Amino acid sequence: MxxxxxxxxxxxxxxxxxxxxxxxxxxxxxxxxxxxxxxxxxxxxxxxxxxxxxxxxxxxxxxxxxxxxxxxxxxxxxxxxxxxxxxxxxxxxxxxxxxxxxxxxxxxxxxxxxxxxxxxxxxxxxxxxxxxxxxxxxxxxxxxxxxxxxxxxxxxxxxxxxxxxxxxxxxxxxxxxxxxxxxxxxxxxxxxxxPAGAFRAEPRSGKVEGEVPTLISIGSLEQMYKGIDTLIEAVALLTDSGMPVRLVHVGDGRFRPHLLDLATRLGVAGQITFRGLLPPGEPILAALDAADLFVMPSRTEGQGRAMIEAMARGLPAIGSTAGGIPELLPPEYLVPPDNPAGLAASIRQLVTNPDRMAQASARNLNRAHDFSxxxxxxxxxxxxxxxxxxxxxxxxxxxxxxxxx
CATH class of the missing domain: 3.40.50.2000 (Glycogen Phosphorylase B;)
Structure with missing residues (x-):
């Protein structure tokens, strides 16, 4: 051999x-x-x-x-x-x-x-x-x-x-x-x-689990290519318009202090949790299961591993038009990079519509099986x-x- x-x-x-x-x-x-x-x-x-x-x-x-x-x-x-x-x-x-x-x-x-x-x-x-x-x-x-x-x-x-x-x-x-x-x-x-254990058994109902929707994003903060600053700005726009949301980010890197400062300046630091690095497997799955919507506002992306893992948990998702993300999501769930207003509008339209959330969950779960x-x-x-x-x-x-x- x-x-x-x-x-x-x-x-x-x-x-x-x-x-x-x-x-x-x-x-x-x-x-x-x-x-x-x-x-x-x-x-x-x-x-x-x-x-x-x-x-x-x-x-x-x-x-x-x-x-x-x-x-x-x-x-x-x-x-x-x-x-x-x-x-x-x-x-x-x-x-x-x-x-x-x-x-x-x-x-x-x-x-x-x-x-x-x-x-x-x-x-x-x-x-x-x-x-x-x-x-x-x-x-x-x-x-x-x-x-x-x-x-x-x-x-x-x-x-x-x-x-x-x-x-x-x-x-x-x-x-x-x-x-x-x-x-x-x-x-x-x-x-x-x-693996088989990565997939949720059934799609989600589409209902937000709490009074305030929880968004989740995953990615390195060593560079700014994941667009988490755009997402923080979108969270601030939603909050200012009377629709507060929570954001949980999994991942770490040298730009984390910069993003914390941005959240503080925009008045949404209390709504954003930086979880840092989590080991693969159950910790990541638990974080995804606790969220209502996955968001990937990347400025550049290859295939979007985190997106696929989130889809396998039946999470509705919004992504940017960068790289290979459009191969995973239909056009109505795509927003150009560096567009916080457009991202905020897409988040609002999706999380306030339980039927669309349920349809997106079923569609994403089905698409994720292509990566079994x-x-x-x-x-x-x-x-x-x-x-x-x-x-x-x-x-x-x-x-x-x-x-x-």
């Missing part, structure tokens, strides 16, 4: 006993999808040392899964200081007989793709995001943002043309921006892999088997065939 090397942009923590931990996805269970085809998985990621396991952290490595540590850095300045060591670690992660799958966009993936192309070692991609959107004006605040946007976008397009296999998490959006090479093996499957583990497993497995064959044969053109939905 062949081992698979996978690059990820996650940041992990290693304790003195050699175990590797994460406070968010992907944890150990994520790699089982690859182990159905490969003998083992080597995860290439940034790793920092710690004396004890972080609170609420879950294990990353384990049976047939190892983590290949890359020198830890955050941001472009720290990367420049460690760039040589990072490059050496990434290049050394791949053996002659290893299959390689790069989860992109990714700096580590870009470094490795460049090396593998020079030596003629085949690699495949899982395209899980859009750097052109992530690095758009108003989304990321960085003096080098325009250059980084151009560089990552052009690198991802080149990688998609050069890879012998490309899997996309969206049905159309990413394919149009980052088309594969003419002879590339291509497929579509979600990174969201919902059992439906996606066959398509992913076929792609992974082709990766393994191409690596073992070292003749990727012999297996360049289309894998269709």
């Amino acid at each position: 062949t081992r698979l090397v996978v690059t990820v942009e996650a940041r992990f923590v290693r304790t003195p006993d050699g175990a590797t931990w994460t406070c968010g996805p992907p944890d150990r269970g994520f790699w089982d999808r690859y182990l159905t085809v490969f003998s083992g998985v080597r995860v290439v990621a940034r790793v920092t040392e710690a004396q004890r396991r972080p609170p609420s952290a879950t294990r990353v490595d384990g049976d047939r899964v190892e983590v290949w540590p890359v020198p830890y850095y955050v941001g472009s300045y720290q990367y420049l200081l460690r760039s040589r060591a990072v490059s050496r670690a990434v290049v050394a992660s791949v053996g002659e007989r290893d299959a390689v799958l790069l989860r992109v966009p990714s700096l580590l993936g870009t470094l490795l793709a460049s090396r593998l192309s020079r030596v003629g070692h085949p690699y495949a991609l899982e395209v899980i995001g859009d750097p052109h959107g992530v690095l758009a004006p108003g989304v990321v605040r960085h003096p080098l943002r325009p250059l980084l946007r151009q560089w990552f976008t052009s690198r991802l397009r080149q990688q998609c043309r050069s890879a012998y296999g490309v899997a996309y998490i969206t049905e159309r959006y990413l394919q149009e921006s980052y088309p594969p090479g003419a002879d590339s093996l291509t497929t579509t499957y979600s990174s969201v892999d919902l 583990a059992s439906l996606l497993a066959e398509r992913r497995t076929a792609f992974y088997q082709a990766i393994r064959m191409a690596t073992e044969d070292r003749a990727p053109t012999s297996v360049r065939r289309r894998v269709r939905r």
Whole structure:
């Protein structure tokens, strides 16, 4: 059997006993999808040392899964200081007989793709995001943002043309921006892999559970791309118009103080709860079950994992028109990014209409079943088997065939 090397942009923590931990996805269970085809998985990621396991952290490595540590850095300045060591670690992660799958966009993936192309070692991609959107004006605040946007976008397009296999998490959006090479093996499957327990048994009734509707949003606050500032402004507009709502946000990051200050200035700090990071599984499900409406006002988005998880709990949802969100929701539940007035109006129209809430719940629950583990497993497995064959044969053109939905 062949081992698979996978690059990820996650940041992990290693304790003195050699175990590797994460406070968010992907944890150990994520790699089982690859182990159905490969003998083992080597995860290439940034790793920092710690004396004890972080609170609420879950294990990353384990049976047939190892983590290949890359020198830890955050941001472009720290990367420049460690760039040589990072490059050496990434290049050394791949053996002659290893299959390689790069989860992109990714700096580590870009470094490795460049090396593998020079030596003629085949690699495949899982395209899980859009750097052109992530690095758009108003989304990321960085003096080098325009250059980084151009560089990552052009690198991802080149990688998609050069890879012998490309899997996309969206049905159309990413394919149009980052088309594969003419002879590339291509497929579509979600990174969201919902087990049976993730689904609510029945749709919701449509009635708001309390006197004040509870909205929930989920996402990192390391950058402003989730649009939570737009949502806070919408909460203030609703409150000023005589319809107070509560907002619970799950996720954390360096812009949390900025958002708290915004809520205070708008007079709605008492209506907004920042829950911080929650472990996957029951804690996330409980937070979703306690809410009335899921809101994703993103400025950029790949597929919208949190949206799909919320839909599986039968939550009515409103999202922005960014990225792959329109593939999940009908037009009447979409609002352009950076439009707090439009977002407030959509929230009001939905939560004040129990029939529409019930219809949205049923529709979302049904759509979420498209992302059940059992439906996606066959398509992913076929792609992974082709990766393994191409690596073992070292003749990727012999297996360049289309894998269709």
